[in-house]
């Protein structure tokens with residue numbers, strides 16, 4: 001469980017998508033999400049499907065990893081499908097009972113929405129499956145840089161995120177330790193009424209909180225001792241390298257965006 | 270050449286608190302290994318934080334390489350000369366991987382990329398962490414974590430290394446591992462080392478020992494001299510290391526061993542020799 005939280009869903013690999021610059025991946029995903037949802041034209045969905053299968057192929061990540069991360073999402077997708085199935089009253093009826101009738105429009109609408117969501121989630125998991133959270137943070141930081149002019153503290157935000165990533169495993173370890181310590185004193189987290197179980201959690205969180213403040217203080221001292229003075233004048237050890245293939249990938253997604261726009265303007269819905 | 274000079278330093282955390290440091294006078298020579306010992310709350314950590322301007326005295330003066338810590342403009346420079354390693358390895362590693370953490374200090378002072386990569390690798394090699402460059406800190410042993418912190422510290426090419434109980438949370442193997450590397454830095458690179466500890470076994474290894482009690486220095490001299498001074502140790506509420514107790518007990522019984530600077534191995538050797546002679 002611990003590993004899962006720390007590295008997110010990252011699956012190490014050397015595929016084309018793994019080696020892409022996180023900035024390129026983020027840009028592609030953003031273009032994809034925005035333009036997939038801009039139009040309801042079947043072409044748009046077909047284009048999205050093609051892009052997703054291509055990306056899936058190039059990421060070389062076994063299907064089971066997607067499925068593992070998507071159990072919850074499958075429920076959402078099913079729910080969307082069923083909702084559309086029962087609530088859409090278009091086209092000829094194809095199945096009717098005294099209580100409800102299912103129309104053809106419902107099936108196509110539901111199928112359309114479900115596919116769209118599925119494609120979206122696959123694409124998003126592709127990003128987290130092939131990119132470490134650290135690389136993602138780096139990518140986000142550089143992409144957010146223009147916002148700095150508007151007064152957004154981009155360095156601080158990214159730094160906070162990387163510190164959080166660094167400390168999540170430490171805090172989880174500590175939580176496990178505290179739970180054990182409280183168990184040894186007779187605390188019971190698995191039995192009793194809900195209220196009692198909730199109360200049992202308090203003695204876990206209080207020490208965790210106190211300890212976290214201590215940690216934060218120590219960390220601040222250590223950072224100061226190591227000459228941290230904010231983002232000004234800092235150099236970076238982790239460099240992002242933008243290669244030709246990153247440009248190509250972005251061009252492909254930009255073309256998709258362009259096609260969607262043309263379809264949208266030319267074809268109505 | 271004196272590299273740290275503390276003259277009549279007084280300090281309290283808040284104006285209403287009692288004094289935490291009282292009239293501290295301490296001079297540390299370049300290349301020396303000084304250990305500071307004392308009971309919990311005697312002010313060792315507070316004292317350490319004066320050495321790289323994390324705190325400044327309310328009265329008196331601290332000079333690091335001749336620079337006064339009371340002048341805020343000196344702080345950046347002083348912190349580059351004095352590297353610190355703290356007690357809890359988990360609370361001082363900032364980077365998501367070993368190499369990222371070692372690079373942290375260098376990033377902060379804007380070292381160019383190529384030089385940074387080179388210095389990070391050098392420090393990692395020096396601390397024997399090769400092969401762990403990409404490991405995540407929480408997967409390392411305590412001793413390894415502290416060596417990462419050490420690598421981060423020495424990547425800045427500091428003149429002075431201050432270790433505030435850096436070994437107290439480690440198991441014996443980890444302790445020995447860290448101390449061995451520190452000893453190497455002191456001997457081979459002539460780095461000034463200040464170790465704060467309440468493990469007197471560690472203090473035995475240093476050139477000079479400073480004993481603190483309730484914010485004042487009550488002893489300052491050769492470890493072998495101070496560790497045989499029972500009054501001083503009692504006053505400082507410190508326990509004589511086992512090896513000294515043993516040597517003393519043996520001399521009481523007429524075994525001819527001197528209580529000079531003696532290590533465990535040396536003692537074993539001497540005793541074996543004596544055994545053969547008998």
Ligand SMILES: Nc1ncnc2c1ncn2[C@@H]1O[C@H](COP(=O)(O)OP(=O)(O)O)[C@@H](O)[C@H]1O
Pocket residue numbers: 282283289307308309310311312313314315316
């Ligand atoms: N942040 C702080 N605020 C107020 N008092 C402190 C703080 N840190 C330490 N002290 C007090 O200063 C004294 C010396 O502490 P410290 O230097 O940590 O001792 P040592 O490291 O020798 O155990 C103790 O009495 C402690 O309670």
Ligand SMILES: [Mg+2]
Pocket residue numbers: 313314315434
């Ligand atoms: Mg202390």
